[in-house]
Amino acid sequence: MWKWLHPYAKAERAYQLCNTLLPYFAVISIVCILVGWVWGLAFAPADYQQKDSYRIIFIHVPSAILSMGAYSSMAIAAIVALVWQIRNAELAVISIAPVGAAMTAIALITGAAWGKPMWGAWWVWDARLTSELILLFLYFGVISLYHAFEDKKVAGRAACILAIVGVINLPIIHFSVEWWNTLHQGSTITKFDTSAIDPTMLWPLLINILGFAGFVGVIALMRLKNELLRCEQHRPWVRELISRG
Amino acid sequence: MHTQHSYWQLFKAVYTKDVTLAFRQRAEIFNPLLFFVIVITLFPLAIGPEPALLSRMAPGIIWVAALLSTMLGLDKLFKEDYLDGSLEQLIASPYPLSLSVVAKVAAHWTISGLPMVLLSPLFALLMNLEQQALGATVLTLLVGTPLLSLIGGIGAGLTVGLQKGGLLLSLLVLPLYIPVLIFATSAIDTSMMSLAYGGQLAILGAMLAIGLVSAPFAISSALRVSVS
Amino acid sequence: MQFASFSDFLAMGGYGFFVWLSFGTCAVILIGILVSSWLEGKGLKKSIRDQVAREARIKQAQQEQNL
Amino acid sequence: MLEIKAVTCIKQERCLFESLSFSLQAGEIMQIEGPNGAGKTSLLRIIAGFSRADEGAVTFNGDDTQMNYDEFAANLLFIGHKSGVNPQLSAIENVQHWQQVHGVKDIGQTMQLLAKLGLVGLEDVPVRTLSAGQQRRVALVRLWLNNAKLWILDEPFTALDKKGVAQLQAQFQIHLERGGAILLTTHQDLTAQFAKLKTLVLEYRL
Numbered sequence: 170m171w172k173w174l175h176p177y178a179k180a181e182r183a184y185q186l187c188n189t190l191l192p193y194f195a196v197i198s199i200v201c202i203l204v205g206w207v208w209g210l211a212f213a214p215a216d217y218q219q220k221d222s223y224r225i226i227f228i229h230v231p232s233a234i235l236s237m238g239a240y241s242s243m244a245i246a247a248i249v250a251l252v253w254q255i256r257n258a259e260l261a262v263i264s265i266a267p268v269g270a271a272m273t274a275i276a277l278i279t280g281a282a283w284g285k286p287m288w289g290a291w292w293v294w295d296a297r298l299t300s301e302l303i304l305l306f307l308y309f310g311v312i313s314l315y316h317a318f319e320d321k322k323v324a325g326r327a328a329c330i331l332a333i334v335g336v337i338n339l340p341i342i343h344f345s346v347e348w349w350n351t352l353h354q355g356s357t358i359t360k361f362d363t364s365a366i367d368p369t370m371l372w373p374l375l376i377n378i379l380g381f382a383g384f385v386g387v388i389a390l391m392r393l394k395n396e397l398l399r400c401e402q403h404r405p406w407v408r409e410l411i412s413r414g
Numbered sequence: 415m416h417t418q419h420s421y422w423q424l425f426k427a428v429y430t431k432d433v434t435l436a437f438r439q440r441a442e443i444f445n446p447l448l449f450f451v452i453v454i455t456l457f458p459l460a461i462g463p464e465p466a467l468l469s470r471m472a473p474g475i476i477w478v479a480a481l482l483s484t485m486l487g488l489d490k491l492f493k494e495d496y497l498d499g500s501l502e503q504l505i506a507s508p509y510p511l512s513l514s515v516v517a518k519v520a521a522h523w524t525i526s527g528l529p530m531v532l533l534s535p536l537f538a539l540l541m542n543l544e545q546q547a548l549g550a551t552v553l554t555l556l557v558g559t560p561l562l563s564l565i566g567g568i569g570a571g572l573t574v575g576l577q578k579g580g581l582l583l584s585l586l587v588l589p590l591y592i593p594v595l596i597f598a599t600s601a602i603d604t605s606m607m608s609l610a611y612g613g614q615l616a617i618l619g620a621m622l623a624i625g626l627v628s629a630p631f632a633i634s635s636a637l638r639v640s641v642s
Numbered sequence: 643m644q645f646a647s648f649s650d651f652l653a654m655g656g657y658g659f660f661v662w663l664s665f666g667t668c669a670v671i672l673i674g675i676l677v678s679s680w681l682e683g684k685g686l687k688k689s690i691r692d693q694v695a696r697e698a699r700i701k702q703a704q705q706e707q708n709l
Numbered sequence: 710m711l712e713i714k715a716v717t718c719i720k721q722e723r724c725l726f727e728s729l730s731f732s733l734q735a736g737e738i739m740q741i742e743g744p745n746g747a748g749k750t751s752l753l754r755i756i757a758g759f760s761r762a763d764e765g766a767v768t769f770n771g772d773d774t775q776m777n778y779d780e781f782a783a784n785l786l787f788i789g790h791k792s793g794v795n796p797q798l799s800a801i802e803n804v805q806h807w808q809q810v811h812g813v814k815d816i817g818q819t820m821q822l823l824a825k826l827g828l829v830g831l832e833d834v835p836v837r838t839l840s841a842g843q844q845r846r847v848a849l850v851r852l853w854l855n856n857a858k859l860w861i862l863d864e865p866f867t868a869l870d871k872k873g874v875a876q877l878q879a880q881f882q883i884h885l886e887r888g889g890a891i892l893l894t895t896h897q898d899l900t901a902q903f904a905k906l907k908t909l910v911l912e913y914r915l
Contacts, residue, residue: 210651210661215655220655220656220657221654221655221656222654222660222661224654224661225660225661225664225665228664228665228668229664232668267675268675271671271672271674271675274671275668275671275672278667279668281539282661282663282667283660286657290542292539292540293463293465294458294463294468295463299458299459302455306448306451306452309448313445313448316439317441346459387676388675388679391676391680392682395683398686398690399686402686402690411690412694420812423809423812424809424812426809427806427809427810431795435798439797495795497791498791498795498796499789499790499791499792499793500793500794500795502787502789503793505782506757506758506759506782506785506787507782507810507812508779508780508782508811508812509779509812514810638759641760642759692833696830696831696834700830700831703824
């Protein structure tokens with residue numbers, strides 16, 4: 170695998186790889202999101218208890234899953250970058266962060282819009298919501314740390330370290346928030362049980378998850394291309410690429 | 415030469431310079447706001463998530479967070495201009511220094527106070543603030559944050575020449591913020607009881623008017639002292 | 643199709659506001675980050691092109707000076 | 710034009726100069742010399758009105774500069790050690806900002822002037838990416854773009870190459886011929902270029 174992977178450590182090859190992968194991800198995300206939304210909004214049956222408001226889970230669950238998925242892949246890229254000193258992995262970290270933050274924001278907003286009709290409040294300090302909010306802060310931390318440094322090589326390494334620290338801290342934060350929540354029994358919430366979900370609802374949900382994953386891929390690849398161009402802008406291959414149009 | 419037109423030109427030049435610089439380094443706008451949100455998040459974690467308790471404490475928490483995050487950007491208000499000599503050029507301009515100062519404070523408010531005002535409904539939501547208090551929160555922040563920038567400007571002007579003026583700056587300025595804090599939170603409290611809070615708002619407005627008239631002169635003399 | 647009419651579809655059984663709020667903000671955020679990433683790439687390519695032009699101009703100015 | 714009357718400056722319990730008096734007429738250039746720490750910069754800052762003299766007064770065309778500072782400022786061009794160039798902005802933005810702040814009309818020659826000072830192609834990059842000498846030139850463009858009568862320049866030649874120094878001296882000559890006055894500190898010998906050069910020597914006093 171190392172032999173196969175190694176050429177892509179070169180920026181130019183990585184750029185070409187992005188270009189090759191981008192259309193596949195784009196098609197998957199467009200098709201799945203369109204199908205998933207139409208199916209989820211118009212064709213899936215209404216929930217017995219929550220009526221039509223449950224349709225929000227067709228975007229809430231995918232975005233929540235991907236907010237954590239994006240963070241894990243960011244952390245994996247960060248470990249790769251620090252252990253094998255691969256610059257492109259650093260760039261991948263900083264390319265994933267914005268779309269991960271966007272997923273977290275969507276999860277929070279849709280969670281609030283779902284919570285209002287269900288619990289009667291836009292926001293409750295529940296363990297999962299609080300952890301999600303802290304995850305958003307961690308994403309913002311990585312992004313701002315990267316932009317705070319003038320020298321982008323140092324910035325990339327610093328962002329990687331923070332991403333790794335965050336991924337180690339995240340379970341601890343989640344655990345402590347959950348423990349904190351049991352102390353305050355005032356706001357217990359009935360969780361939406363995904364295992365008992367009816368297949369007619371599960372299929373559009375899975376399609377949406379795939380679509381969102383594709384979308385995260387599209388944005389990460391687009392941003393990775395940008396970052397590659399930015400840090401290689403004095404190299405001949407970039408100059409040639411630009412002059413070709 | 416001293417026409418109204420050229421005064422406006424000066425104001426615009428100083429204001430746009432500061433706002434442009436802030437937008438180029440977006441962290442300057444973004445970080446104090448993020449600090450504001452994180453501080454607010456810490457309170458429910460520390461005192462518990464009971465909605466009744468939170469909504470009782472919300473006005474105080476939102477306003478203390480607003481004070482603290484205004485303090486963050488204050489240190490930099492005149493620092494860069496002092497270090498690169500632009501401040502001397504502003505003094506040696508044929509226009510009154512107080513006008514440039516107003517422009518700089520206005521720019522500071524645009525990048526620190528205004529986003530807080532715009533985001534405040536979100537924080538009201540996080541803190542379970544009651545619906546009827548939302549208007550009061552937004553209004554007090556709208557009237558109060560420019561005042562914070564003006565008062566803070568005086569402290570920033572006095573400490574700009576110091577090597578490590580940051581902490582001293584907060585010691586100087588935070589006591590001066592107390593009246594604003596008292597009337598703003600009292601206005602929100604009153605509104606939660608569904609009573610008229612026009613009185614407190616009027617006092618805040620009067621303080622803002624006094625601040626607008628007098629603070630620029632105080633700031634510009636503070637700057638002259640710091641530069642010499 | 644779960645809904646009898648288009649207005650039923652919009653109403654979402656009384657939860658229309660919340661459902662459309664979620665889907666609306668979601669769409670705005672998705673499109674927003676897509677467009678901003680695309681614009682960033684365009685801006686970057688333009689700035690590299692500017693840099694190339696700038697270097698050419700500096701070279702030209704130096705040649706004129708040497709003449 | 711400019712008159713310094715019995716000015717005294719005491720800094721950190723040390724008397725830099727005492728009862729210093731001199732005057733500068735239109736078309737005159739004066740060089741202030743002296744070892745480091747003699748108070749050259751302090752004197753310039755007092756004359757420019759940034760610091761107060763402990764005793765004495767500075768008058769411009771007969772008026773006390775402190776009494777009517779904005780009037781004086783309209784006739785003053787000051788470039789100090791800290792040149793007032795923002796490192797985040799580009800050269801062209803810096804020049805335009807300075808013009809607006811000082812009420813100088815933009816005559817649309819900024820690009821040509823920057824080119825003349827050897828900043829071709831560097832007009833729209835942040836100044837912090839330029840070299841020290843190039844940054845200095847961005848500040849010195851003001852000498853071509855002002856309508857001030859009195860120039861006060863603290864070490865204007867620092868970080869400049871030979872060509873830059875020559876350009877600057879030529880511009881000094883033009884300003885003097887127009888009836889302006891220049892007060893500057895430098896360690897360079899200017900007697901060859903300016904026949905009517907006045908010099909003021911400050912001693913290092915204990």
